[in-house]
Amino acid sequence: xxxxxxxxxxxxxxxxxxxxxxxxxxxxxxxxxxxxxxxxxxxxxxxxxxxxxxxxxxxxxxxxxxxxxxxxxxxxxxxxxxxxxxxxxxxxxxxxxxxxxxxxxxxxxxxxxxxxxxxxxxxxxxxxxxxxxxxxxxxxxxxxxxxxxxxxxxxxxxxxxxxxxxxxxxxxxxxxxxxxxxxxxxxxxxxxxxxxxxxxxxxxxxxxxxxxxxxxxxxxxxxxxxxxxxxxxxxxxxxxxxxxxxxxxxxxxxxxxxxxxxxxxx
Amino acid sequence: xxxxxxxxxxxxxxxxxxxxxxxxxxxxxxxxxxxxxxxxxxxxxxxxxxxxxxxxxxxxxxxxxxxxxxxxxxxxxxxxxxxxxxxxxxxxxxxxxxxxxxxxxxxxxxxxxxxxxxxxxxxxxxxxxxxxxxxxxxxxxxxxxxxxxxxxxxxxxxxxxxxxxxxxxxxxxxxxxxxxxxxxxxxxxxxxxxxxxxxxxxxxxxxxxxxxxxxxxxxxxxxxxxxxxxxxxxxxxxxxxxxxxxxxxxxxxxxxxxxxxxxxxxxxxxxxxxxxxxxxxxxxxxxxxxxxxxxxxxxxxxxxxxxxxxxxxxxxxxxxxxxxxxxxxxxxxxxxxxxxxxxxxxxxxxxxxxxxxxxxxxxxxxxxxxxxxxxxxxxxxxxxxxxxxxxxxxxxxxxxxxxxxxxxxxxxxxxxxxxxxxxxxxxxxxxxxxxxxxxxxxxxxxxxxxxxxxxxxxxxxxxxxxxxxxxxxxxxxxxxxxxxxxxxxxxxxxxxxxxxxxxxxxxxxxxxxxxxxxxxxxxxxxxxxxxxxxxxxxxxxxxxxxxxxxxxxxxxxxxxxxxxxxxxxxxxxxxxxxxxxxxxxxxxxxxxxxxxxxxxxxxxxxxxxxxxxxxxxxxxxxxxxxxxxxxxxxxxxxxxxxxxxxxxxxxxxxxxxxxxxxxxxxxxxxxxxxxxxxxxxxxxxxxxxxxxxxxxxxxxxxxx
Numbered sequence: 015x016x017x018x019x020x021x022x023x024x025x026x027x028x029x030x031x032x033x034x035x036x037x038x039x040x041x042x043x044x045x046x047x048x049x050x051x052x053x054x055x056x057x058x059x060x061x062x063x064x065x066x067x068x069x070x071x072x073x074x075x076x077x078x079x080x081x082x083x084x085x086x087x088x089x090x091x092x093x094x095x096x097x098x099x100x101x102x103x104x105x106x107x108x109x110x111x112x113x114x115x116x117x118x119x120x121x122x123x124x125x126x127x128x129x130x131x132x133x134x135x136x137x138x139x140x141x142x143x144x145x146x147x148x149x150x151x152x153x154x155x156x157x158x159x160x161x162x163x164x165x166x167x168x169x170x171x172x173x174x175x176x177x178x179x180x181x182x183x184x185x186x187x188x189x190x191x192x193x194x195x196x197x198x199x200x201x202x203x204x205x206x207x208x209x210x211x212x213x214x215x216x217x218x219x220x221x222x223x224x225x226x227x228x229x230x231x232x233x234x235x236x237x238x239x240x241x242x243x244x245x246x247x248x249x250x251x252x253x254x255x256x257x258x259x260x261x262x263x264x265x266x267x268x269x270x271x272x273x274x275x276x277x278x279x280x
Numbered sequence: 281x282x283x284x285x286x287x288x289x290x291x292x293x294x295x296x297x298x299x300x301x302x303x304x305x306x307x308x309x310x311x312x313x314x315x316x317x318x319x320x321x322x323x324x325x326x327x328x329x330x331x332x333x334x335x336x337x338x339x340x341x342x343x344x345x346x347x348x349x350x351x352x353x354x355x356x357x358x359x360x361x362x363x364x365x366x367x368x369x370x371x372x373x374x375x376x377x378x379x380x381x382x383x384x385x386x387x388x389x390x391x392x393x394x395x396x397x398x399x400x401x402x403x404x405x406x407x408x409x410x411x412x413x414x415x416x417x418x419x420x421x422x423x424x425x426x427x428x429x430x431x432x433x434x435x436x437x438x439x440x441x442x443x444x445x446x447x448x449x450x451x452x453x454x455x456x457x458x459x460x461x462x463x464x465x466x467x468x469x470x471x472x473x474x475x476x477x478x479x480x481x482x483x484x485x486x487x488x489x490x491x492x493x494x495x496x497x498x499x500x501x502x503x504x505x506x507x508x509x510x511x512x513x514x515x516x517x518x519x520x521x522x523x524x525x526x527x528x529x530x531x532x533x534x535x536x537x538x539x540x541x542x543x544x545x546x547x548x549x550x551x552x553x554x555x556x557x558x559x560x561x562x563x564x565x566x567x568x569x570x571x572x573x574x575x576x577x578x579x580x581x582x583x584x585x586x587x588x589x590x591x592x593x594x595x596x597x598x599x600x601x602x603x604x605x606x607x608x609x610x611x612x613x614x615x616x617x618x619x620x621x622x623x624x625x626x627x628x629x630x631x632x633x634x635x636x637x638x639x640x641x642x643x644x645x646x647x648x649x650x651x652x653x654x655x656x657x658x659x660x661x662x663x664x665x666x667x668x669x670x671x672x673x674x675x676x677x678x679x680x681x682x683x684x685x686x687x688x689x690x691x692x693x694x695x696x697x698x699x700x701x702x703x704x705x706x707x708x709x710x711x712x713x714x715x716x717x718x719x720x721x722x723x724x725x726x727x728x729x730x731x732x733x734x735x736x737x738x739x740x741x742x743x744x745x746x747x748x749x750x751x752x753x754x755x756x757x758x759x760x761x762x763x764x765x766x767x768x769x770x771x772x773x774x775x776x777x778x779x780x781x782x783x784x785x786x787x788x789x790x791x792x793x794x795x796x797x798x799x800x801x802x803x804x805x806x807x808x809x810x811x812x813x814x815x816x817x818x819x820x821x822x823x824x825x826x827x828x829x830x831x832x833x834x835x836x837x838x839x840x841x842x843x844x845x846x847x848x849x850x851x852x853x854x855x856x857x858x859x860x861x862x863x864x865x866x867x868x869x870x871x872x873x874x875x876x877x878x879x880x881x882x883x884x885x886x887x888x889x890x891x892x893x894x895x896x897x898x899x900x901x902x903x904x905x906x907x908x909x910x911x912x913x914x915x916x917x918x919x920x921x922x923x924x925x926x927x928x929x930x931x932x933x934x935x936x937x938x939x940x941x942x943x944x945x946x947x948x949x950x951x952x953x954x955x956x957x958x959x960x961x962x963x964x965x966x967x968x969x970x971x972x973x974x975x976x977x978x979x980x981x982x983x984x
Contacts, residue, residue, distance in 0.1 A: 132925050136792035142770045143793065156889070156928040164791075164924070165770045177592060188930040188955035191977045192920070193771045194712070196691040227429060228535030231584045 015252045017278055018047030018076065019271065020204075020262030021068060024058040025218055027266040033059065035268055037068035040075055043275040047076035047108065049204075049260040052083045054119040056222065062095045069103035076106050080170050080204060080260055081152045083114035085133040086123040089140050100147050110170040110202070111138060112152035116225055131157050138165035150202060154182055159189035168200025168257070175236065176250025179203045183255055203256040205238055205247050208264045209273035212239035215264030237264055241277045248278070281306050281573070284409040286400045286422065288312035290324070290376075291545030291562035292415030293383035293392075297338055298570030300390035309393040309407065316384060316396050321376050322445040322479075322521065323350070323472025325453075325556040328370040330563070337567045344382045349374050350471040354452035357623045358512060360615075364623040368641030371453055371556075373472035379559075401425075411579055412541045413569075415562075418529055420547035430543070431534025436527035438552055438605035440493070441482040442501065444523050448516035450477045455626065456512045457611070463487030464612035465508060468554060479518060480553065481505050484609055493525060501525065528552055528605070532598065536591070537583045544569065549594045551601035554608050555630055561597060565590055600630035606937065613944040617969050620645075620652045625968040631933075635669060635963035649967055671962035675707070675972055677949050678879035678913035680825055682707040683748055685966045687951060687975045693727045695740030702749035708973065709744055710752045713830060716808075716815040719780055720757030720836065725766045729755070729818050737822040745823075753819045754883065756830025757808065759839045760784035760797040772924060785839040785862075786847040791924030799848065805862060808836075813869040826879035826914075829870055831906075833885055833921035837863045841902055842885075842922045844893045856898060860905050871911040881914035881951065882906050886938055889920035889928045896941070903946045914972070916951040917942050933961060940970035951975065 019040050022028040040048050048068050050061040065077045077099065084092065100107045113130045114120075120127040134151070142149055142165045150170040151162035162169050169186040171179050183201050190199045208215025216234040223230035238244045244261070251259045263270050283299060285292040288310050296308050326334075335342040349372040357364040387394055401421045406412050414422035423432055449471050456467035465487065468480040488494060493501055502518050531550040536543045545562030568589050572582040607629035614622055623645070627633055639646045647665075654667030657674045667673065668684075675682045684707035690697035691712075698709045715721040715728045727733070744751045763779035764772050774793040783804060784790075784797035800808070812829075819827050831837040839845040840862045846853045852861050867882070874880055884906070886899030894902075906912050917939040920928045928934075935954030943950045953975030956962060962974045 132792075135925060139770075139773060139792040142773050143765070143776065156930050157925065159930050160920075160926065160928050164772055175588075175592075184932055184955075185930040187977075188932065188934055189928070191953070191955050192928065192930065192934075195767055195771065197768075227431075228537060228587075231580065232535075232588055235581070235584045235588060 015248075015256050016046035016258045017044070017248065018049050018078065018258055018260040019043075019045045019274060020049045020051070020080075020260055021064055022263045022266040023050045023061060023064040024053055024056060024222065025263055025266040026057055028059065032266060032268055033064070034067065034071050036271055037075075038071050039268070039271040041072035043271065044278055045075055045275070046258060047078045047260065048072070049078040049080040049262070051262065052079065052081060052114065053116070053222075054083070054086060055116065055122050062092075062099060065107075066095075066099050066102060069099060069106070076108060077103055078108035078150075078260070079110050080202060081110040081112040081114075081150070083119060084111040084137045085113055085130040086119060086125055089137045092137065093141055093144060096141070096147060097145055100145070105147075108148040108150060109141065110150035110152060111141075112170070113158070118225075131161070135161050135165070142166070148200070150200065154185075156189075159186055160193065162186060163189040163193040163195055163199065166199075168202065170202040171204060173204040173206065173233075173236075173262075176247065176254045179251060179256060180254035201255060201257045203251050203254075203259045205251075205259065205261055206233070206236065206264050207238040207244060207261050207274060208270070209239065209241070209244070209277065210267050210270060211265050212237065215239065218264045241280065244274070244277045245280075281410045281579070282408060283308045283411045283413065284406040285310040285413040285415055286406065287414070287416035287420075287547070288316075288380070288384070288394060288396070289415060289417060289545065289562065290379055290383060290559050291566050292413065293380065293387055294337075294563050295413060295415065295544060295566035295569060296387050296392035297341065297383065297390060298566060299573065300387070300392050301338065302570055302574050304391065307393075309395060310387065311395045311398040311400050311406070313397065313399045316380075316394070317377065321443050322476065323373040323470065324376050324379060324559040325371055325373045325470060326560055330560045331372065333564060333567060337570075338386070341382055341386050345374055345379065346372070348378050348382075348473065350473055352452050352471070355627065356450075356452040356454040357626060358454065358456040359619055359622055360457075362619045364619055364645075365452070366623065366627060366638075366642045366645045369453065371470065373470050373478070375472050375476070376559075378473070410540065413544050414541055414547045415544040416547055418531060418546040418550055420543065422541055423531075423533065423543055423547050426538040426541065429538045430536070433530075433532050435530050437530040437602070438528050438554070438609055439482050439484045440488040440525045441480055441528060441553070442505070442523050442525045444479040444481065444502070444505065445519035445521065446477050446479040446513060446516050447475060447519065448477055448479075448513055449475065454512075456509060458508055458512075459615065460487075460491065460508065462490035464615070466608060466611060467509060467512065468556075476519070481509075482554075482608060484612070487612075488525065498524060530598070530602075536587050540579055540583075542569065542583050542586070549598065551594075551597045552605035554604045555597070555601045555632075557597050557601065561594060564593070600632050603937070604630040610941065613941070614969075616944065616947070618652065618656075620649050621967070621969045624649050625970070628964050628968050634960050635967050636960040653967065669963045670967035671959060671974065673966070677972060678826070678881070679877040680750060680879040682750055682973070685973050686962060687973050689975060693725055695737045696743075698740050698751055699743045699747070702744040702747035702751075706749055706976075708750050708752055708826070710828065710975065711754050713754055713756055713758070713835075716755060716757050716811045719783070720759075720762060722758040722761055723764050723766045723775070726758070729753070729815050729822070731818065734818050734822045737824075741823040750825040751823075752826030752828050752879065752881065753822075753824040754828045754830055755812075755815055755819060756883075757812075757836035758782070759834070759836030760788070760790045760794065760845070761834055763795060784836065785845055785853065788845055788847065790834060794924075800862075805852075805865070809866055809869045812866045813873045816870040816873040820873065820875055820878070824878070826881060827870070827874050828881040828883050828914075828916055829867060830883045831863055831885075832883040832916070832918040834923065837866060838885055838922060842888050842894045844888060844890060844923050856901060860902060864905065864909055867906065867909055867912070874911075879914060880911045881916055882912050883916035883918055885918045885920060885922055886942060887919045888922040888926060890923050890926040893922055893926075896938070900942065900946050903942055903948065907946060907948045912948070914949045914951055915942055915946070917971070930955070932957065933965070936965055936970050939965075940968075943969065943971060949973075953977070
C-alpha cells in the first residue's frame with residue numbers, strides 16, 4: 015500500500031508560502047501522492063489550482079484530487095484544467111471525482127443538485143474518452159459504485175475506520191465484477207491526522223463537517239492524533255486491501271509533514 | 281455526573297447498574313411510566329457470546345440471570361410432517377419479567393433511583409441532568425421529538441406477528457411451519473423457564489387477511505392459532521399477555537444523540553425478532569455507553585465514542601435481520617425443498633451461519649445435507665454416507681452432467697483462456713459475451729463465432745473436455761451497448777470514430793455519449809433471427825456443451841424486455857407479451873439448431889434496478905415464459921444494467937437472494953454470480969438451494 019499526504023487546501027491559515035513548502039517537503043518525503051479536497055463555499059484553495067501550484071514545485075510525488083466535485087464544473091473546462099495539469103506535471107495526475115455532499119456548493123455554483131449523479135456519469139464518460147490520466151470516483155450508493163466501475167480506474171473512499179473502508183471496498187469490487195471489468199479496481203482510502211495540536215484539528219473538522227450535524231463529532235473523534243493511532247490505521251488499511259491511503263492534515267502547520275513522515279518511517 | 285434514564289427496560293436498568301458500579305458518585309435516576317412488575321412479551325433469548333459479555337460487565341447479575349435460565353443447544357424444525365433437529369447452537373433464555381426483577385434489585389443495591397409510574401414525554405422535566413438517556417423503547421418519545429435531527433427511519437418489516445406464551449415446555453428452539461389454504465404460517469418458539477415457552481406466530485400480511493385474522497378479536501385469534509398448531513402444542517394452551525397481531529417496526533437513526541440526549545436499545549435501533557437479538561443489542565449498548573464514560577470524562581466525547589463503537593455492530597445485525605425477515609416473508613415459496621435442504625436454508629437465512637460455521641456446530645446435519653445433495657445429483661445410484669460438500673457435488677442439468685457446481689469465466693476473449701479455468705477445478709467454464717455478428721460486438725475485443733472461428737474454439741474445447749470440465753457459450757448481441765472502447769479503460773465508453781452503427785428495440789441511446797441506435801425493423805429482426813440460429817449451429821459444431829442466450833444487462837434481447845429501452849408501438853412493444861415476442865422468436869430459432877441433448881440456458885436481468893423499469897414480478901413472469909416455451913433448463917440470474925443510471929444493490933453475493941427466488945418461484949435451475957469469492961459461500965448457496973451453479977470471483981485468481 016502506498017501512503018500519500020493531503021495538501022492543506024481546506025484547512026484555515028494556509029497561505030501561499032506554507033502551501034508550497036508543504037508540497038516541497040512532501041515531494042522529498044516518503045509520500046506517494048499529494049491530495050486535495052474540494053469545497054466551494056468554504057475558506058479553501060481551489061483543488062486544480064492547488065495541484066497546479068504543487069506541480070510547479072515538485073517533481074516526483076503524485077498529484078490527486080480526492081475528490082473534486084465534478085457536477086459543479088463545466089466538463090470541458092475541467093478536462094482542460096486536468097489536461098493542463100498533466101502537461102505541467104507529467105504523468106503524475108489522478109483525478110478523483112464525486113458528487114460532493116453539500117447543497118450550498120451547488121447553490122453557489124448555480125447548478126441543480128438534482129440529476130448530479132447522471133451529470134457526473136456524463137463527465138466521467140467524457141473524461142475517460144478523451145484523456146489518459148488515472149480516473150477515480152467516489153460515493154457509496156449502488157449507482158455511484160456502478161458509475162465508478164463503468165468509467166474509471168478505481169474507487170476513492172470518503173474516509174473512516176478500516177472496517178468501514180473494507181465494507182465499501184467489497185462493494186466496489188462487486189460492482190467492478192458486475193460490469194465485467196478485467197482485473198480489480200484501484201482502491202483509495204482517506205483519513206485525517208493532527209500530530210501536533212489535536213484540539214485545533216478537531217475544531218477544524220467540527221467546523222468543516224458542521225453541515226452533517228451529529229456526524230461531525232464522529233469524524234472529529236476519528237482524527238488520528240498519536241503515532242500509534244496512525245500506525246494502527248495504516249495497518250488496518252493494508253489489511254483491508256487498500257492500494258493508496260491518503261492522510262489528510264487538519265492543522266496547517268508545516269511541521270505536520272515531518273511528523274507524519276517520521277511516524278511512517280518508524 | 282447526573283444521569284436521567286427514561287425507560288426501565290433491560291437497557292435502561294443495565295446502564296444504571298454499570299454506571300453506578302463505575303462511579304458510585306454518579307447520581308442516576310431511572311424513570312418508567314409502567315409499574316415495576318408490568319411487562320410485555322414473554323422470554324428473551326441470549327447467545328453464548330452475549331452471556332460472556334454479561335459476565336464481564338457485572339458478575340452478580342450474571343450469576344442470578346444464569347441461575348434462572350433455560351438453556352438448550354438444539355434447533356427443531358417441524359416441516360412437512362418431519363422434525364429435523366440441529367444441535368450445537370447454545371442458546372439461553374429468561375423470562376423478561378424475571379430479568380427486569382433481577383436488574384431492578386441490583387439497581388436498588390447500587391443506589392440507582394428507580395421511579396415507576398412516571399409519565400415522561402420529551403418536554404417533561406427529567407431533572408438537571410448532564411446526560412439524558414432515552415431507553416424508552418421502539419416508540420421512544422425522545423426519538424420522535426428529535427426525529428429530524430436524529431435522521432430517524434421507522435418502517436414496518438416482514439409479516440404480521442403475534443407474541444404468545446404457552447405452558448408447553450419445549451426442549452429446543454422450535455420452528456414450526458404449517459401450511460393452510462391461505463398460505464404458510466410459522467412459529468418461532470423457545471422455552472424460557474421450567475413452566476413456559478415463548479410462542480411467536482408469523483405469516484405474510486396477505487395470508488393473515490385471507491385467514492380472516494384481521495377481523496378476529498384476541499380470543500378468536502388465540503383459538504385460531506391453537507387449532508392450527510394443535511399438533512405442535514400437544515394439548516397445551518396459548519397464553520396471552522395483551523397479545524395482538526403487530527407489524528414489526530424497523531428503527532434506525534443516522535445519529536444516536538442530540539445534545540446531551542442519547543438513544544439506547546430499541547429507541548436507537550431494532551432488529552427483526554426472527555434473529556432474536558433485540559435484548560442482546562440493548563444490553564450491549566448499555567455496556568458500551570457505560571464503558572465510554574470510563575474512558576472519557578466529557579459527556580460529548582463519551583457519547584461519540586459509544587456511537588462509533590455500536591453503530592457498525594448494529595448495522596451488521598440489522599443487515600442479518602433484514603435478510604432473515606425477508607426469508608420468512610417468502611418462506612412459503614420454499615415448499616418444494618426437501619426437508620434437509622429446507623432446514624439448511626432456514627439455518628443459513630441471515631448470512632451469519634454458513635456451511636463452514638454449521639459444520640462446527642452440527643457436523644452430522646451438514647454431512648446429511650452433503651450426502652442428500654450428492655444423491656440427488658446421481659439418480660439411480662445408491663446414496664453415499666460420505667459425500668463431497670455442496671459446491672463439489674455433481675449436477676445433471678439439461679442432459680449435461682457437470683463434475684461440480686463451480687463456474688468460471690475468463691477475463692480474456694481467446695478460446696484458449698478457458699483451459700486454465702477448466703484446469704483450476706471448475707465444472708463448467710462460461711465464455712464472455714460472444715457476438716452473433718460483428719455488429720453485435722461490445723468492442724473490437726469481443727469475439728464472434730464466424731465460420732473461421734469454429735476451429736479455434738473447437739481446439740480450446742477439446743482441452744477443456746480433457747480436463748473433465750464442460751463449456752458453455754454465452755451468445756448474444758450487444759445491441760445499443762455495442763461499438764464501445766475496450767473494457768480495460770471502462771465499459772460503455774463510446775468508441776467514437778471507428779465505431780459502427782448500433783441497433784436496439786428502440787432508438788434510445790444507452791448512456792452518456794453512446795450512439796443513438798436504430799430501432800430494428802421487421803427485416804432486421806428476420807435477419808437477426810437467422811444470425812442467432814446460424815451462430816447456435818456453429819456453437820454446436822464447435823463442440824460447446826451448453827449455450828447461454830444473453831437476455832441480460834441491456835443487450836439487444838434485453839432491450840426488448842424492459843419498458844425503459846423498448847418504446848415500440850408495434851407488436852414488439854407495449855405489453856409484456858409483446859416485449860417478449862422477439863426474444864421468444866430468437867429462442868425458438870436457436871432451439872431448432874441447438875442439439876436437444878445439450879444444455880440451453882438464458883441469462884436474464886430479472887429486475888432493472890431502475891425507476892419505472894422492470895421489477896422482479898415482471899422479471900419472474902419473463903423467466904416463466906422462457907421456461908414454458910420449452911428447452912430452457914437453466915436461468916443465469918442477473919439484475920440491472922438495463923440502463924446506465926440504475927440503482928444496483930452491491931454487496932457480497934448481491935444476486936443470491938434473487939436467484940433463490942427465481943429457483944423457488946419460477947421453478948427452474950439457476951446459475952448465479954454476484955461476487956461470490958469463497959468456496960464456503962458456494963457451499964452455502966448451493967447447499968441451501970439458492971442456486972444450482974455458482975459463478976465464482978476469486979480474489980487472487982493467480983493462486984493455483
